[in-house]
Amino acid sequence: MIDLKKFSSLQKASKQSFQQQKLMIKKLMLGQQVLCPKCQQPIQLNLPVSTEKPNNNKSSSISCAKGCTDIELEFIL
């Protein structure tokens, strides 16, 4: 059974974290250091190695060393 109250609070949280993610990505793109909110390790911007094949499925991502933050960048910045 789905706990609807829990579900809606989860949705709220993910909306909020989406805004935070966008902010993190912006900072990373500007070359600023961003720390993972969970482990406080620096988050790195991982760009695809090859840009020769724009249609491949490899997308950019941001992640911390421990991996608790690992966000694939699917949207256009």
Ligand SMILES: [Zn+2]
């Ligand atoms: Zn982390």
